[in-house]
Amino acid sequence: xxxxxxxxxxxxxxxxxxxxxxxxxxxxxxxxxxxxxxxxxxxxxxxxxxxxxxxxxxxxxxxxxxxxxxxxxxxxxxxxxxxxxxxxxxxxxxxxxxxxxxxxxxxxxxxxxxxxxxxxxxxxxxxxxxxxxxxxxxxxxxxxxxxxxxxxxxxxxxxxxxxxxxxxxxxxxxxxxxxxxxxxxxxxxxxxxxxxxxxxxxxxxxxxxxxxxxxxxxxxxxxxxxxxxxxxxxxxxxxxxxxxxxxxxxxxxxxxxxxxxxxxxxxxxxxxxxxxxxxxxxxxxxxxxxx
Amino acid sequence: xxxxxxxxxxxxxxxxxxxxxxxxxxxxxxxxxxxxxxxxxxxxxxxxxxxxxxxxxxxxxxxxxxxxxxxxxxxxxxxxxxxxxxxxxxxxxxxxxxxxxxxxxxxxxxxxxxxxxxxxxxxxxxxxxxxxxxxxxxxxxxxxxxxxxxxxxxxxxxxxxxxxxxxxxxxxxxxxxxxxxxxxxxxxxxxxxxxxxxxxxxxxxxxxxxxxxxxxxxxxxxxxxxxxxxxxxxxxxxxxxxxxxxxxxxxxxxxxxxxxxxxxxxxxxxxxxxxxxxxxxxxxxxxxxxxxxxxxxxxxxxxxxxxxxxxxxxxxxxxxxxxxxxxxxxxxxxxxxxxxxxxxxxxxxxxxxxxxxxxxxxxxxxxxxxxxxxxxxxxxxxxxxxxxxxxxxxxxxx
Numbered sequence: 001x002x003x004x005x006x007x008x009x010x011x012x013x014x015x016x017x018x019x020x021x022x023x024x025x026x027x028x029x030x031x032x033x034x035x036x037x038x039x040x041x042x043x044x045x046x047x048x049x050x051x052x053x054x055x056x057x058x059x060x061x062x063x064x065x066x067x068x069x070x071x072x073x074x075x076x077x078x079x080x081x082x083x084x085x086x087x088x089x090x091x092x093x094x095x096x097x098x099x100x101x102x103x104x105x106x107x108x109x110x111x112x113x114x115x116x117x118x119x120x121x122x123x124x125x126x127x128x129x130x131x132x133x134x135x136x137x138x139x140x141x142x143x144x145x146x147x148x149x150x151x152x153x154x155x156x157x158x159x160x161x162x163x164x165x166x167x168x169x170x171x172x173x174x175x176x177x178x179x180x181x182x183x184x185x186x187x188x189x190x191x192x193x194x195x196x197x198x199x200x201x202x203x204x205x206x207x208x209x210x211x212x213x214x215x216x217x218x219x220x221x222x223x224x225x226x227x228x229x230x231x232x233x234x235x236x237x238x239x240x241x242x243x244x245x246x247x248x249x250x251x252x253x254x255x256x257x258x259x260x261x262x263x264x265x266x267x268x269x270x271x272x273x274x275x276x277x278x279x280x281x282x283x284x285x286x287x288x289x290x291x
Numbered sequence: 292x293x294x295x296x297x298x299x300x301x302x303x304x305x306x307x308x309x310x311x312x313x314x315x316x317x318x319x320x321x322x323x324x325x326x327x328x329x330x331x332x333x334x335x336x337x338x339x340x341x342x343x344x345x346x347x348x349x350x351x352x353x354x355x356x357x358x359x360x361x362x363x364x365x366x367x368x369x370x371x372x373x374x375x376x377x378x379x380x381x382x383x384x385x386x387x388x389x390x391x392x393x394x395x396x397x398x399x400x401x402x403x404x405x406x407x408x409x410x411x412x413x414x415x416x417x418x419x420x421x422x423x424x425x426x427x428x429x430x431x432x433x434x435x436x437x438x439x440x441x442x443x444x445x446x447x448x449x450x451x452x453x454x455x456x457x458x459x460x461x462x463x464x465x466x467x468x469x470x471x472x473x474x475x476x477x478x479x480x481x482x483x484x485x486x487x488x489x490x491x492x493x494x495x496x497x498x499x500x501x502x503x504x505x506x507x508x509x510x511x512x513x514x515x516x517x518x519x520x521x522x523x524x525x526x527x528x529x530x531x532x533x534x535x536x537x538x539x540x541x542x543x544x545x546x547x548x549x550x551x552x553x554x555x556x557x558x559x560x561x562x563x564x565x566x567x568x569x570x571x572x573x574x575x576x577x578x579x580x581x582x583x584x585x586x587x588x589x590x591x592x593x594x595x596x597x598x599x600x601x602x603x604x605x606x607x608x609x610x611x612x613x614x615x616x617x618x619x620x621x622x623x624x625x626x627x628x629x630x631x632x633x634x635x636x637x638x639x640x641x642x643x644x645x646x647x648x649x650x651x652x653x654x655x656x657x658x659x660x661x662x663x664x665x666x667x668x669x670x671x672x673x674x675x676x677x678x679x680x681x682x683x684x685x686x687x688x689x
Contacts, residue, residue: 008674012658052612052655052672053326090355130320131587134356138316138323141351145344185299186306194333197340200304204296206346216353218325218588232296239299257297 001044002029005051013056018064018072028063029054032127059128066111066121083133087140097147105143181256184242188235196231203228307341314338314345323353324587326610356587581636583614583621591623593637603637615659615667620682624656624669632683645669645677645686652677 006026010016015025032054033047042050064072088102089095107113111121126135189197202208203224210228214221236257243253296304314322314335321327322335339346582594589610592600604611604623611625621633628651630643645652654671661667668689669677676689 004674005672008670009657012670048672049328049655052657087352087355091351125315125317127315127317129317130324130326134320134324134352134587135316137352137355138320138348141348141355142316144351145347181299182302185297185303189300189303189307194337194340197304197307198336198346200296200300201307201340201343202346202350204301205304206343206350208346208350212350212354215357216323216349232300235300236297239297256299 001047002026002033002051005029009056013060015060018060018069020060020064025060028059032059035127054128055131056128058132059126062123062126062128062132065109066124080133080136084136084140087137091141091144101140101144101147104147105140108143178248178252178256180246180248181239181243184239184246188238188242192231196227199224199228200231313342319345319349319352323349323356326587326589583616585611585614589625604631604640607631612655612657613659615661617661617664620661620664622659622661622667624659626655628652628654628656628671630656630669643683647688
């Protein structure tokens, strides 16, 4: 099936201009499909649909760049280098950081590490599942998060204080008086859908704006606002009900449900609500640096 | 919106565990672009609900994409200014940005010339009007090229410009008053609208017509050029022929067509006055030629100005994969065998159905190619190819 698909779309993919044969294209596609379908459980129709969604031309271009094809690099730079810089600046919001970010990523795309040693090009990992332009934005964002994380570890206390960084207390105050309240909230939260929990986390923990969340989900921000209002309202009722069912008095439940300003919150990862995601086929193993 | 939530809920939210694996950039990109299958999208949402890092990444990427769409060329230029010393990120290196920048420079120069030449041409026209009033009967039968070739009572440079324009493209742009043009129609200006693959030639009815998103400004549309035939897949052909809006029998009344055609002709006739030379008028028209693209989200989008994209056919639940442009004809295809055609640069659309022996093609269209307005090929993800040799009236499998 992949060979047939490859033969049909060979001319449209642009593989010929980079000296790739239909067999080369089929090999690339087979690799992409195997990455997606790791447990080999997808039906033929699902594979066919998956192939149809691939950005074939961009995938071929990325693979040709990763293989060191000069013509491919010429095309790539003409199309995407402005995107790279724009994304780096918009994400870093500061010129020197944007430069460092873009330089770092360029080296990774070109297949050179910080010491100038050859290594596999990051473009080799592009699977054609989203647009190459969008993928570049994502890897810029990922690189930024990694760099920021590394920089934070290296920042001295004095430097941080000079920059006005506010350090939180050693241990975040996330405890409540009654463990029954914690249990009730955790159970009710776990009963929510993934989307509802995502909305709560993005809005109340990350302080993303309604507009940002709405843009990501492709809906109007009033839709997000209504969802959040509904979810929090229902959660309050359910948690309170569960606390009372667990033996707390209505007054105790009311006290436990006092609002707090989440801007004072520090996120603490806990294993108590571990919800398995490791077996999902599209996940890759977590390494030192994400991505 | 309240920024506060109950304390136990906040704690539970913060304590959600993160798995050992993160979605790859490919998957996150697809999530941002909303092209993931529902099952995968649900799984990614599940992960994002727990993973602050991945949430940060998708929001950063999403915001950067939005900024690029919103700010467009201005941000690129500003970024380039800030990036002195960042040679690899030259803003104008991007083809569309470079084109926009080059176009802007050309326009600055053209505008300067156009103003001076238009002023001279205005004087010429004024002189001609006075003379025409005295000898209207003579000019009613005289070829209009004579009028545009008349010596102008202006500067020698203006006369030279007018003569050059007249000799080169006199028939296309006669510099005559409207009243005279109506009285003595020039063979070119009085010619019927340029024949394009008519909307009525396809199997369609009124209910199949989908008005697109915001219409183009009438003046801009009237000066928009008609692209010549030639291969133009996913792009726009060069435009050299003045456009007369194609007749659209199933949308507009005949009287409306006549009215609009007359208005279009009037605007064409004014073009020499506005731009001095008809050639410049043609170049001006090309500046408002629409550009087409498929967005990362599978939306069909049209741009009438640099980096200002408007979604088209947004009422259709289709993920588009391919768009092809041939002159004023636009073909767009996507999932479910959806194939749309517009013969007027996206103003009105009709849906084509590809079927053989009552079996309707329902696969995803992944490629559309037209070598001329009549001959085109549509390829499906299944490998099936449909071809037309009559501008889409009939389709056959290959």
